Amino acid sequence: MKQYTSFLHFILLLAVIMTSCNLDDTYTDSLTTNPDATKPLYISVNRTKFLTDGKDAETRVTHDSNYDVIEFKNDDRIGIIGISGNNIIFNNYQYKYNNGNWEAISDFCYAQANTTYIAYYPYNSKMSGKRSEKEILDAFEIPVDQKSTKDENDLMAATINVTASQKQITFNMRHLLSLLVLQTPTYKYKWDNTKIPITLHYSNISGDDEFNYNGITYTTNQNTKYLLVKPGENLSIEAKRWENGYRGIFTCKTTGVSTTANCRHKIKLDYTLLSTDGNMVFVKGDPFYKTSSNFGFPYPQEWKDKPSGCTKIGTIVNIGKEFNVVIKDRGEETKSTDNQTYTTINNENLTTVRGYVASEETVYDRLLPWGDEGQAELNKIPKKELDNNIHGFSYTYQYYTKSMPYIQYLQNKDKHPSNTSKWFIPGVAEMNVIGKYKKEQNYWTCDRKSDQEIFYVRYEGFEKLTIGGIKYDERNYCNAIFMLAF
Known part of the structure; x- marks a missing residue:
């Protein structure tokens, strides 16, 4: 000394x-x-x-x-x-x-x-x-x-x-005074009442933070490690941190804190992202992940650090239940509302539909198995002119049998998030919203064009959709992309 x-x-x-x-x-x-x-x-x-x-x-x-x-x-x-x-x-x-x-x-x-x-x-x-x-x-x-x-x-x-x-x-x-030692923060965001641990990259943090101690608001930032305060008993601490965008505010709150003069006290900052409806704000183009326990959730595309231990399963392609649909390459845009009833892999009704996800994984296979099995079921699909009806989920689980290769793929329960609809084969109307997120190749739809023909779509350039027919016998292969509602 x-x-x-x-x-x-x-x-x-x-x-x-x-x-x-x-x-x-x-x-x-x-x-x-x-x-x-x-x-x-x-x-x-x-x-x-x-x-x-x-x-x-x-x-x-x-x-x-x-x-x-x-x-x-x-x-x-x-x-x-x-x-x-x-x-x-x-x-x-x-x-x-x-x-x-x-x-x-x-x-x-x-x-x-x-x-x-x-x-x-x-x-x-x-x-x-x-x-x-x-x-x-x-x-x-x-x-x-x-x-x-x-x-x-x-x-x-x-x-x-x-x-x-x-x-x-x-x-x-x-x-x-007391010296608060601010520990390295942890982050979570809440989706469907489930908190998901995440890592927030320093470049995704915006501006200064607010740190409220005993009713006094201090200005800090992500580099602040120490905070001087007056000692007190049974106090509350609340901190706010803004992410670099429009997704919401990270907050954390601790009560019952007591501090002593001439002492340092470790303060754990456990932030949770909050928004107006209790869920994160999401937009088209955001990736969709699932946890190891098959819980599905959207994730901001601009966040650089991806959620640890989670798998990307798709991309959000539509917000809300209304679709913008262009029919027959006429360039005429119409709107159609989805009125289907969705069920989860656990056979529970999905009470709210906030948007739709196109699958990350595609499958290249036949629509029918070898032989004629399943063809009679496909022949029951209504055959009519193209329209803007949204019916992919109901058609998939009404007319497609377990013997068909794509349905066999969807029989794997682990493929489906537990809190969304089951994956399904989209119809032509639903395919309209997927365009710019997929490569230029042919994809099956669940709509029948004529006897023994299913409509397929092909994306060329920016959201330009080409529509045609392909026979659904056992010899023809095509790509399948799947969709789910969340």
Whole structure:
């Protein structure tokens, strides 16, 4: 622990009393000195590190914060208050540090018995008239902008009771504030009342953060590791962080927090993304993932770090139940509303349809198995002119039998998310919305064109859809892409 010492000053009073009875009688009093000035007062100031709280006592490490420095720098300033009896005799005298010494700026203190000395850092003119460390703490205003560590934000003080006049006083300053150590944050977002752990890349964090402690809002950012606050009992902490877009706000809240002066406290930041309806905002083009337990969820396409342990199964191609449909290459755009009833792989009705996903995986196979099995069922599909009806789910599970190759693929329960509709083969109308997300190749639909012909579609260029017919005997192969509602 390093000490810094200063000779504060001798106080010398010179009294010359001259009386004259006549020109020959001259009396000169000898020089007298203030008794206190015969005892030069030196001060030294020590500063200590923050202590760790009980939870951190066994794992204390070296911290990379200026709040742990033990040296003062030139021009650092402290204030000294002296109280004798009920009187303030040294009212907030200011001292400046200069190359190892503390120098009085104006008035200076001297040694005096039966005096309480209070030294504090940093100097503040508002501390005049204060009589205790508590009064100094109450009057201290912590800066609300704490994006970076600043030594002058750290309020320290020491109190010494002197009973006998002495030449030297050493102030061992302790921190009057608490130091919050902000841990590396974790992130989750909620989808269908399920919280999904994610990683948020630093480039996807926007602007400054808000950190509310005991009703006071501080400004921090993703680089902030430490926050100075006043100690308190049973407090609440709430933090907000904005992602770099329009998806929502990450928030975290902790209650029942107690902090102690001169101690550091680890604060866990467990953020959850919130939006107006409790779910994340999603748009066309967002990827769709599933967890290892087959829970499906959308994910922002601009977030660079993908959800750990999850598999991308598709892309969102339509929002809401209304489709924009172009029929027969006429360029005539119509709108059609989906009125189908969807079921999950667990045979539960899907109560809400928010959008549709085209599958990441495609399958190249025959529509019919070898032989005629299944052809009679396909022949039951209504044969008519192209229209804008949305019926892919009902056609797939009404007219396609378990023996057909694509339905065999869909028989695998692990292919389907548990909280969405089952995958299905889209109709021509539904195929309209998939275009720009897939390569230029032919895809089956679930719509029949004529006897023994199924409509296929091909995407060429930006959302341009070519429609034709292909026989559904066992010799013809084509790609299949699947769709689900969520």
